[in-house]
């Protein structure tokens with residue numbers, strides 16, 4: 001699914017009005033009625049106090065439409081107009097009149113702090129103050145109102161976006177932003193919903209298809225995508241009935257050191273569980289018995305050294321090599337990575353200490369074969385691309401790095417991002433249970449495996465992250481967040497793959 005910018009959404013809005021020959025007020029009615037339906041389905045007539053805070057633009061207009069439908073269905077509603085300016089939009093005004101026609105309980109206008117109502121923890125707050133039209137941080141008494149809503153701890157549902165967030169740029173530090181429990185967003189999720197600094201404001205997310213023109217949206221050149229089940233399915237390369245292990249890639253996983261052999265064991269397990277035909281490990285001698293006992297399906301080649309990698313086996317033929325987990329950054333291990341990079345003309349996967357070595361030895365970066373995949377966690381990323389001011393600056397730095405070295409970079413996080421030059425793929429699977437030792441080693445194994453099976457490196461990365469997250473979700477369902485081990489994520493990759501073929505009637509449109 002494309003993630004559209006505020007500008008693209010406004011264009012799609014205008015184009016839809018033209019093509020479907022409807023008024024903008026009709027489009028607002030359609031969008032906001034969907035919001036009402038969702039609320040009505042959940043509240044089912046419950047008499048809880050609903051407080052709707054409406055701005056004076058079209059987000060506020062949506063709020064007024066929702067209010068009208070709720071009142072007509074007998075809900076206990078109070079509407080507040082957050083009068084931050086006198087420039088009320090036409091559709092706001094039209095719906096203001098419509099609301100006054102159906103109730104004697106007219107909206108209360110808030111113009112200053114003294115006008116704030118009491119907001120109780122048991123209220124149901126609807127935030128329709130600002131949407132994608134926000135063009136500067138919220139200030140003054142409106143900022144105070146936002147804080148008041150947040151402090152109340154009342155359940156808060158944001159219409160289109162939590163007020164105070166920009167759709168596609170960073171917020172200033174300490175800005176007033178609604179902390180929503182639930183966000184019902186129109187047509188396309190917004191990029192900020194998935195970035196670490198802003199995702200917590202969104203709560204649970206649901207995207208409503210408000211019927212903006214499909215053909216126009218299809219033509220929009222977006223470089224930012226949310227990866228859901230449909231996209232994962234479209235990337236999958238089916239297996240031929242008439243095939244053998246030689247068809248599914250020979251991978252080599254190079255890494256480990258004394259005390260850190262578990263890391264490569266996890267990576268290799270994940271590679272095999274992801275469908276690799278032949279899996280070999282290149283490890284220091286100390287890991288030989290561990291791997292041969294722990295993973296009899298794998299083959300082992302050992303370094304001359306007992307404790308660390310010191311060289312690279314030049315004659316070893318593999319379709320793809322993964323380097324770095326548990327390897328350490330000793331002088332001779334740097335040499336081993338250099339030998340690998342000098343030899344390889346096919347994409348490699350570099351993780352963990354492989355990345356630390358790259359950031360300390362910048363001259364190695366230009367040896368990376370085109371379309372190699374780097375999978376840093378935030379600390380490793382910072383060492384590679386430098387410090388960033390905010391999430392959007394980080395994206396710019398990584399895009400620049402990806403273009404400069406012609407590599408694919410994963411920004412790991414709650415929503416891991418795959419950056420391939422200017423393209424951004426946002427992952428939407430996974431859970432906090434995956435924040436556990438070895439989870440990254442498993443991810444590298446999945447990506448390496450898929451590259452070995454013939455997936456384009458960017459597709460292997462996007463699908464690999466999706467499957468890794470889904471496997472984490474399956475594991476958390478079985479074991480609870482705290483109970484998940486990286487080994488469980490590796491073990492359940494096959495189940496995750498099967499799951500993308502399941503039809504799910506209740507599936508939300510973003511999963």
Ligand SMILES: NC(=O)C1=CN([C@@H]2O[C@H](COP(=O)(O)OP(=O)(O)OC[C@H]3O[C@@H](n4cnc5c(N)ncnc54)[C@H](O)[C@@H]3O)[C@@H](O)[C@H]2O)[C@H](O)CC1
Pocket residue numbers: 009010013027028031055056057058059060061062084085089129130131132133134135136137138139159160161186187212
């Ligand atoms: N695009 C769609 O698919 C549809 C969107 N709808 C809803 O419309 C809003 C966007 O409405 P818009 O009037 O453009 O903007 P806002 O309501 O978010 O803001 C109003 C107005 O406020 C001014 N402003 C911006 N920042 C500030 C500030 N910090 N302080 C004071 N004033 C500010 C600025 O002039 C804005 O224009 C979208 O989110 C949807 O909810 C349609 O209803 C359906 C189709």
Ligand SMILES: [K+]
Pocket residue numbers: 059127128129130131158159160161162163
């Ligand atoms: K809002």
